[in-house]
Amino acid sequence: MTKVTAQMSVSLDGYYAGPRHDGDDGWMESAEAAGFFRVTRWAIDTMGWRERQGFEGGEPDVNSEIITETFEAAGAYVMGRRMAEGGEVPWGDEPPFHAPVFVVTHRPRAVLERQGGTSFTFVTDGVESAVEQARAVTGGKNVAVAGGGSLVRQVLEAGLLDELELHIAPVVLGSGLRLLDDNLRLPDKQAIELTPTRVVHTPGVTHVRYSVNGRAALVLDDRGSGGSGPATVWTE
């Protein structure tokens, strides 16, 4: 069954990049990029290793497996405008998706056909429509929400996301673009419940995959049979 999935590399404090860089150039030298490079290093190291080793068929490094598995599971992508525009030049003639990509944007634009099975379709009637259009062409695989963070938030908030995987890098950035930030508006005493379905840890990154159960009210539990003793030690 087709699932709507998202995965994101984040710091321990939840940032997927440093503070936002505005302006047309200088991104590579920006604090935004510095944070982004740090949290995605685990993937880059693996890709670099793969290139050096002449992958495929190399040593079954667990991070390589996770990358490969994630690409293979996706039959179509949904993407934010900023990510799509930022990638347009560096991805070149043969972007790595090898699948249809639906870009959520306010700016109408003709479909962009690329080599290797990648196409970019610009969707101007909202994220739900983009997900539906993607779902129609997955061939039974998943719809992967490629990013950026604000799109992942929108999909989660709209109740469209079935699975979320975070790749948690062991670093505290202190500031930047946060995946699950305060713009995720939930009513008071309401939360989104998830179930962890897989945890894979390596020295450079902890991968935690969740299935998204949906919204639930936060109810007062009985604090372990009415006591308010030792348990309050635990946090605040």
Place this chain on the structure above:
Amino acid sequence: MTKVTAQMSVSLDGYYAGPRHDGDDGWMESAEAAGFFRVTRWAIDTMGWRERQGFEGGEPDVNSEIITETFEAAGAYVMGRRMAEGGEVPWGDEPPFHAPVFVVTHRPRAVLERQGGTSFTFVTDGVESAVEQARAVTGGKNVAVAGGGSLVRQVLEAGLLDELELHIAPVVLGSGLRLLDDNLRLPDKQAIELTPTRVVHTPGVTHVRYSVNGRAALVLDDRGSGGSGPATVWTE
């Protein structure tokens, strides 16, 4: 060797409680409490189970073990004022610490002696002093930063923290009191690096323990031998 440690239950989006409740009463019914109860439920469930089973010596539930281990590792505590004042009544005559507690506050106050080995010493000359006073009386065990979140942040920011364990509850709260929030001020392109030393996962919570390596500059890596290809797919 004595380490300075902290552990905290947080939601997947990093909150240890719901939005802050101000005012003298009504906390139990507040959104702050609702969030706090949700992220600490894994511990409460365990404590409740232990009480019902007449612990010690019950089934070796991994969450119970982690709680027991954490209490046993601490020879002294450092605590924020709000937590100490909030706990003063509910903790009663025999608070669960059974060790000296040093409370960081601006308000001088006489030492509070309690039964079972717990005492509260109010430290008015800063967090570093509180940690040092605690370190002097651990008897070789650890100094545990009990919370709340702002104190944990201060200790981390000051470079005093050796170990951080997060108990990540599978829930997105959307708003509230965040442990690693934007008040953790780090210069641009500087981060705090950690090393994951233990990951324990259960259906209700994922425990991730880190040793804190300290501050490091964020440097531009070569993106896997200069390419800017597939890897950029990963986040934004």
